[in-house]
Amino acid sequence: MKALIFNRTVLFTLPLFLIAVIVYTLITQPKKLTPIDLSLLKANLDNGKKVFLASGCNSCHISEGSDNKYLLTGGQKFFTNFGTFVAPNISNSKEHGIGSWDFSDFYNSIKFGQSPLGEHYFPAFPYNSYQHMDDKDIYDLWTYWKTLPSDETPSQVHDLVFPFNIRRNIGIWKILFMKDKYFDQTIDRSTYLVEALGHCAECHTPRNYLGGLKRSLWMKGGINPSGKGKIPSIHPEDLMWTKEEIMEYLSSGFTPDYDMVGGKMASVVENISQLSDLDRELIADYLLRIE
Numbered sequence: 001m002k003a004l005i006f007n008r009t010v011l012f013t014l015p016l017f018l019i020a021v022i023v024y025t026l027i028t029q030p031k032k033l034t035p036i037d038l039s040l041l042k043a044n045l046d047n048g049k050k051v052f053l054a055s056g057c058n059s060c061h062i063s064e065g066s067d068n069k070y071l072l073t074g075g076q077k078f079f080t081n082f083g084t085f086v087a088p089n090i091s092n093s094k095e096h097g098i099g100s101w102d103f104s105d106f107y108n109s110i111k112f113g114q115s116p117l118g119e120h121y122f123p124a125f126p127y128n129s130y131q132h133m134d135d136k137d138i139y140d141l142w143t144y145w146k147t148l149p150s151d152e153t154p155s156q157v158h159d160l161v162f163p164f165n166i167r168r169n170i171g172i173w174k175i176l177f178m179k180d181k182y183f184d185q186t187i188d189r190s191t192y193l194v195e196a197l198g199h200c201a202e203c204h205t206p207r208n209y210l211g212g213l214k215r216s217l218w219m220k221g222g223i224n225p226s227g228k229g230k231i232p233s234i235h236p237e238d239l240m241w242t243k244e245e246i247m248e249y250l251s252s253g254f255t256p257d258y259d260m261v262g263g264k265m266a267s268v269v270e271n272i273s274q275l276s277d278l279d280r281e282l283i284a285d286y287l288l289r290i291e
């Protein structure tokens, strides 16, 4: 009798289990994108540097407190509900960085959050924003990145809690939260600078319990990934700065009350201050028109 019940249970649950496994495998299956045809392109190093600054790769990938803003050693830690992420070495080192990668590897990491081995990256790497990057900009960034120095410091492993440590699960995260639509439907250079390159929302928008951005609270402030305090809202309702005040902050770091920018934002401002006045104006325009 017992055996019969057992057999029935197996009979019913086994197919369900198999279906679940197949569905899981299919939806978490990494898929490679094909980059643009390079033969048609001439790289622009100047533009590559601007993309590097605007997208702030160095904010996360230089070692903690380092003065060299171009040595992408890794090692900075980000504390989250899922555990601690450590930014990897993405310098030119063939052994410890990504010096042995080709353009297609670089392209897939930025555009789709996927490694050369076909594994998903964790969205602590803000590819959810970078997915909007222009192909030509990624190519210029790649060419510029190649001129940066190598560093032989090994990358550290993340310290994450189950089940968030399973890369395959990020396939589900991508389906749920990797929106290929911009938030601001104006879609001009302001949107591009803020949403694609600047990835401002990755810090300034609160996240749900699975780490997806709460789009209904766009730029309304969130938890600080460096573990200290909160990240302020930059929604115009809360910020209440003029366009000139925002532009001043992004170029000198001074707030209207003559406070100096601090925390992770200091590095964002250091980068953005090296862009043109026009770019800072476009960023300010975006902040002022958020609804």
Ligand code: HEC
Pocket: 052, 055, 056, 057, 058, 059, 060, 061, 085, 086, 087, 088, 089, 090, 097, 098, 106, 109, 110, 115, 120, 121, 122, 123, 124, 125, 126, 130
């Ligand atoms: C907010 C912090 C942050 C920013 C900004 C950032 N990254 Fe990262 N990056 C990470 C983290 C964390 C990882 C590790 C992801 C993982 O292990 O899944 C990572 C991983 C990577 C990897 C994979 C390295 C490897 O060894 O497989 C590459 C390549 C990379 N980032 C390039 C960039 C570039 C290029 C930029 C700028 C356009 C950038 N990152 C900006 C945090 C960041």
Ligand code: HEC
Pocket: 059, 193, 194, 198, 199, 200, 201, 202, 203, 204, 224, 230, 231, 232, 233, 234, 239, 246, 249, 255, 260, 261, 262, 263, 264, 265, 266, 268, 272, 283, 287
């Ligand atoms: C790595 C996380 C991070 C990113 C990315 C980021 N910010 Fe910030 N931002 C902060 C933090 C933290 C503060 C608070 C700074 C302080 O305490 O001095 C801040 C402060 C600000 C302020 C001042 C708010 C106030 O009330 O003082 C503005 C404006 C701002 N950010 C705009 C931006 C824009 C525009 C971008 C994108 C280009 C951006 N931020 C990207 C973390 C970030």
